[in-house]
Structures are given as structure tokens and as C-alpha cells.
Amino acid sequence: MRKLRTIDLFCGSGAVMWGQQLAGMDPIYGVDRDHEALDTTRAAGFAAAYCDLQHGPSLLALLMPFRGSVDVLSASPPCQGWSGLGKKKRASDRREAAGICVTAAVTVGARWLVIENVMGLASSLYGQRLMEDARDKMGWATWWNLDAADYGVAQHRRRCFLVAGPHELVQPATCPMVNVRDVLPDIGAPAIRQEQVTAVSRSVSRPSPTVNTRGTIYTHPEVGVRRNKGDRVAGRRLTWQELALLQSFPPDYPFRGKTQGANHRLVGNAVPPILAAHVFRRIVRDHEEKSRDSS
Numbered sequence: 675m676r677k678l679r680t681i682d683l684f685c686g687s688g689a690v691m692w693g694q695q696l697a698g699m700d701p702i703y704g705v706d707r708d709h710e711a712l713d714t715t716r717a718a719g720f721a722a723a724y725c726d727l728q729h730g731p732s733l734l735a736l737l738m739p740f741r742g743s744v745d746v747l748s749a750s751p752p753c754q755g756w757s758g759l760g761k762k763k764r765a766s767d768r769r770e771a772a773g774i775c776v777t778a779a780v781t782v783g784a785r786w787l788v789i790e791n792v793m794g795l796a797s798s799l800y801g802q803r804l805m806e807d808a809r810d811k812m813g814w815a816t817w818w819n820l821d822a823a824d825y826g827v828a829q830h831r832r833r834c835f836l837v838a839g840p841h842e843l844v845q846p847a848t849c850p851m852v853n854v855r856d857v858l859p860d861i862g863a864p865a866i867r868q869e870q871v872t873a874v875s876r877s878v879s880r881p882s883p884t885v886n887t888r889g890t891i892y893t894h895p896e897v898g899v900r901r902n903k904g905d906r907v908a909g910r911r912l913t914w915q916e917l918a919l920l921q922s923f924p925p926d927y928p929f930r931g932k933t934q935g936a937n938h939r940l941v942g943n944a945v946p947p948i949l950a951a952h953v954f955r956r957i958v959r960d961h962e963e964k965s966r967d968s969s
């Protein structure tokens with residue numbers, strides 16, 4: 675059976691493409707403007723091009739050669755405008771780019787569109803309109819609100835996925851939880867916590883807090899301890915390699931950041947590949963069922 679071909683916008687280090695490949699798809703092209711992320715994506719075996727999708731040459735011109743040969747367009751536009759961590763400028767944030775993804779899907783003639791972002795987008799009026807626009811242009815659309823910890827990733831990471839296509843798809847079934855200790859057996863501490871004044875240290879027998887681009891997750895000698903302002907930070911910072919495992923990357927994934935900080939950025943920006951695999955496997959299953967019915 676023919677594999678579904680995908681293009682991934684804002685591809686970062688290729689985590690979504692890796693997940694699509696795990697799901698049985700054929701990721702043919704990624705686009706981003708971060709050179710270290712692109713080097714990583716290419717080292718992982720995918721074709722990827724530099725383009726500033728908001729200020730560079732027209733995205734639509736870039737995509738024209740792929741018209742008619744792409745089944746799925748996926749995108750992880752920057753989320754700062756919607757993130758609880760940012761200044762919450764929402765749709766007026768100059769980085770807001772979710773809107774161009776629907777046009778891009780129509781331009782290449784993709785049957786399916788998947789946009790990943792933080793929950794703030796799905797719950798906003800703008801997110802509602804984006805979904806309606808996708809539904810008008812593609813036939814059906816919905817938001818799936820998923821936590822990576824429900825899909826075999828050792829980390830709580832709540833993200834929304836706008837899924838649009840020719841007909842309804844049910845969101846993926848959840849699977850058993852994976853704990854920090856399952857992926858980091860040598861962590862050497864009973865707890866970890868985020869470096870925040872209010873953070874409570876959590877047992878490593880649970881999924882971790884959300885991995886961020888600053889890499890501020892620390893081991894901690896006690897479970898359930900809240901840090902007070904001025905307290906010395908106990909434990910050590912997790913390395914970007916450990917955080918990549920919490921993000922469900924394989925241990926040998928070829929990150930190409932030139933500094934530790936760059937690798938923290940690449941890891942923290944990523945969609946957990948295993949979560950992506952669950953999402954895109956729904957489309958693959960649907961494709962397999964339809965192909966079976968028509969043969």
C-alpha cells in the first residue's frame with residue numbers, strides 16, 4: 675500500500691516527521707528558519723529547507739512544486755502568542771502563523787491538515803475560527819486536546835491538535851503511563867521538579883513536568899517539597915540528553931545544536947515523537963481501512 679506523503683511546516687528538529695515515520699507515513703519535506711534545527715532534521719534523514727515563513731519568500735511559491743503530491747500537511751507554528759509563559763499577545767502576536775497553515779494545506783492539495791499548538795489556541799475565539807475555516811475548506815475539522823503522558827510519553831505535556839480532513843476521525847485511544855524512572859533508570863534521585871518558586875518536587879515514579887526550552891528540570895532528594903524563595907536549589911539540572919528521552923526521542927537522535935543551550939532549545943521546542951506517532955497513526959489507520967474497503 676502506498677505510504678501517505680507529508681510536508682511539515684515549522685519542522686524544528688524533525689520530531690513530528692520522526693513520529694510520522696513511526697506511524698508509517700513518508701515525510702518528504704520540512705521547513706523551518708532555525709539552522710541548527712534544520713541540520714538536526716537532515717541528520718535524522720529528512721529533506722528540509724530554510725524559509726522564514728512569515729517574512730521570507732512566499733510560502734505558497736515554496737510549496738507549489740509539491741502540489742498534488744502531498745496527502746498530509748502538518749505544522750507546529752510558534753506558540754508564544756498563546757502560551758501561558760509568553761506575553762499572551764494572542765492573534766496579534768507577530769509570530770502567530772497558524773492561519774497560513776490552512777492556506778498551505780489547500781495550496782498543496784493535502785487531504786489532511788494537522789496543526790499542533792498549546793491549549794490556549796484551541797480555547798480561544800481565534801482558534802474556533804481557525805477550526806471553522808479548516809472545516810469549510812477541507813470538509814471536517816476538530817480540536818483534539820491531548821496530554822503526552824496519556825500516550826506513552828514520560829512527561830505531562832498538554833497540547834492541542836487541529837485535525838482537519840475529508841471526514842471525521844476519532845481521537846487516539848490512550849495507553850498505559852510511562853514514568854520518569856522507566857526512561858531514566860539511573861536518575862539517582864526519588865524526585866524531580868521544575869525550577870520555579872512554587873514548584874513541588876514530584877516522584878520519578880510519575881511522568882515529569884513539561885520539558886521547556888530552558889531545560890529547567892532538576893533532580894530533588896525529597897518527594898513533595900515546595901521550594902521557598904531564596905532556598906538553595908538542591909539536586910542537579912537534567913541534561914538535554916535526559917530531557918530528550920523524557921520527550922520520547924530515541925537515545926541516538928542526532929541533535930546538531932552548536933551549544934548545550936541550543937540543544938535545550940531544540941529538545942524543549944519539540945512535539946514528543948511518540949505523541950505525534952499516535953496522532954498520525956489515526957490517519958494511517960483510516961487510509962488503510964479505506965484502501966481495504968475499495969479493493
Ligand SMILES: C[S@@+](CC[C@H](N)C(=O)[O-])C[C@H]1O[C@@H](n2cnc3c(N)ncnc32)[C@H](O)[C@@H]1O
Binds near residue numbers: 686751752
Ligand atoms: C514549536 S517549534 C516546532 C518544533 C517542531 N515541530 C518539532 O517537533 O521539533 C516552532 C518552530 O517554528 C520555527 N519558526 C518560528 N518562526 C518561524 C518563521 N517565521 N519561519 C520559519 N520557522 C519559524 C522555530 O524555529 C521552531 O523550530
